[in-house]
Amino acid sequence: MRHVPVLLSKVIESLNLAPGKNIIDCTLGDAGHSEEILKHTGPNGKLIGIDADAESLFRAKKYLYDYSTRVVFERNNFEHLQKILSEKKFGPVHGILMDFGWSSPQFEERGRGFSFMKRNESLDMRYDTHLRCAHMTHDPPKDIEGNPLYGSCTAAELVNNLSADDLREIFKKYGEENLSRELGEAIVKKREITIFETVGDLVDLVLAVYRKKLKTDKEIPWIGGLHPATKVFQALRIVVNDELGVIERVLPQAIDILESGGRLAVITFHSLEDRIVKHYFKKNSSNITIITKKPIVCSKEEYDQNPSSRSAKLRVIEKK
Ligand SMILES: C[S@@+](CC[C@H](N)C(=O)[O-])C[C@H]1O[C@@H](n2cnc3c(N)ncnc32)[C@H](O)[C@@H]1O
Incomplete structure (x- = not known):
């Protein structure tokens, strides 16, 4: 292609x-x-x-x-x-x-985890797999102990290390995601049991948060042509690549x-x-x-x- x-x-x-x-x-x-x-x-x-x-x-x-x-x-x-x-x-x-x-x-074939449809790909999202988030202008994201995450920042590393507040801010600011707070909190809670490695791990979490909010166990519909995970993926990609x-x-x-x-x-x-x-x-x-x-x-x-x-x-x- x-x-x-x-x-x-x-x-x-x-x-x-x-x-x-x-x-x-x-x-x-x-x-x-x-x-x-x-x-x-x-x-x-x-x-x-x-x-x-x-x-x-x-x-x-x-x-x-x-x-x-x-x-x-x-x-x-x-x-x-x-x-x-x-x-x-x-x-x-x-x-x-x-x-x-x-x-x-890049989206369809390169295994970078840009697409929420590619469940088995690793949650990476870097364009440049040599460079590791060395050029971010905003304050570098920090892990839960406050250490900056410079030099190691795939999407999985952000999701596995940022506080619920930082995740909420990223989802809100760069994804204009309505359930930012709920998503941030749910990610941190899930991390107590297992880390996020693949696209599917994150998509499942997003769908679970939406189901809880909508009080349903049915499939969550795409809204306005957008999959429920679209905004979260956009926000992470923007931060990973600054x-x-x-x-x-x-x-x-x-x-x-x-x-x-x-x-x-x-x-x-x-x-x-x-x-x-x-x-x-x-x-x-x-x-x-x-x-x-x-x-x-x-x-x-x-x-x-x-x-x-x-x-x-x-x-x-x-x-x-
Ligand atoms: C939309 S595609 C360009 C398609 C191209 N115009 C064509 O006709 O095929 C965007 C490209 O920009 C690259 N890219 C994204 N951010 C970049 C950056 N900060 N520096 C250099 N390349 C970047 C991506 O790797 C991707 O290959």
């Missing part, structure tokens, strides 16, 4: 591509966007493709084989954008793309390195991400022009073909 790039034609249009332009893809994934970008920037436009996940780079190299002399591959966190560019001596930069979140093969912190840190670097007239296109998938991007663009309107007054979303045709494009929002700016 290859990831289907979302809003592809809109991204290509909004980056103002032309032969000879140099582009950075901060979230290379399966290189669907990059492949199309390279078609428009040939014969000599260059591209840096960054991804935190070593397996994504391995796959992208295969997909971009025909363009390999024009591509620099970099396994890294995009939050180190400026450092990467100066190390690779890449420039001038005419366009930058960010397409946050996970790729379909997903909001990296966006806050990369945006100023991206605007700084763009040439005048260069474009930055950002695709977000939930309101917490989109809010950061929208506010950052507004706050910096003295040195950028906002191209998308309203975010671009997918058409009905795209949604029918690729339902994961449902929540995608594309915002674009141009450097003055």
Whole structure:
């Protein structure tokens, strides 16, 4: 399975591509966007493709084989954008793309525990299995004795070590989960008997909490297309990868390195991400022009073909 790039034609249009332009893809994934970008920037436009996940780079190299002399591959966190560019001596930069979140093969095939449907996978959720939560901006999560959990933070480690209050805060803040308190307390109670290792361990706990709240022993229905564990999984994934912190840190670097007239296109998938991007663009309107007054979303045709494009929002700016 290859990831289907979302809003592809809109991204290509909004980056103002032309032969000879140099582009950075901060979230290379399966290189669907990059492949199309390279078609428009040939014969000599260059591209840096960054991804935190070593397996994504391995796959992208295969997909971009025909363009390999024009591509620099970099396994890294995009939050180190400026450092990467100066190390690779890449420039001038005419366009930058960010397409946050996970790729379909990461979700479906890589055993990282991103999906609540994959019950037997381990509760990991890291994009980068080399790095271990070393770059979190908010206070590091602490174990029950108050020791910071820096350097060891898969989703399972968070669930097995955080206090009920910290779990509640994470579920509320990053998942907007209504049963945050009940879930935090139930997790800590369950830990007295057994630790959480797999996706199924956590999904069962979430379902039990919902059943207790709804006073039923029947199957819990999906609400508004969401499985009851969706929000808990989203919240843990955000914390494990510091997903909001990296966006806050990369945006100023991206605007700084763009040439005048260069474009930055950002695709977000939930309101917490989109809010950061929208506010950052507004706050910096003295040195950028906002191209998308309203975010671009997918058409009905795209949604029918690729339902994961449902929540995608594309915002674009141009450097003055
Ligand atoms: C939605 S996918 C990108 C899909 C890609 N545009 C395509 O056409 O196939 C997002 C990718 O960003 C990567 N990623 C997520 N957070 C990252 C970070 N902080 N630094 C670098 N890569 C990251 C993930 O590993 C994943 O491969």
